[in-house]
Amino acid sequence: AHDHFDSFVIQIGEVDSDKIQAAIQNVVSDFNIFRVKGFAALPGKPMRQVLQAVGKRLDSYFDRPWQAGEPRKTSLVFIGKGIEKAVIQSVLENALV
Structure with missing residues (x-):
């Protein structure tokens, strides 16, 4: 099935x-x-913001506090067809603070 996405x-x-x-x-x-x-990871926020998109629907909510020693980073999994990591990452980097 991995050949399909x-x-x-x-x-x-x-x-x-x-x-x-x-x-x-x-x-x-x-x-x-x-x-x-x-x-x-949002600056000044003690909790992680969960982001989930299916189709054009995007949901967000806070799930839990960052753990002591846990790196504060944004981490997103993308699933699609014919998508290029470098192109999408460059768009996302415009949101960096």
């Missing part, structure tokens, strides 16, 4: 919540992305 993880630093959500919505609209799932 591409997947990869993108990890970047702390991001602006509105900008990362807009970036995800943009790449979902522009590329053949089936699903996005992961979490974002």
Whole structure:
């Protein structure tokens, strides 16, 4: 079944919540992305923000506090067809703070 889709993880630093959500919505609209799932590190926020996109629907909520010693980074899994990690990562990096 892995022949039918591409997947990869993108990890970047702390991001602006509105900008990362807009970036995800943009790449979902522009590329053949089936699903996005992961979490974002937001500056000054003690909890991780979970981000999940299926089709054009994007949900976000806070799930748990960052653990002591846990690296504060944004980590997102992308699943789609014919998608390129470098292109999508460059769009997401516009949300870095």
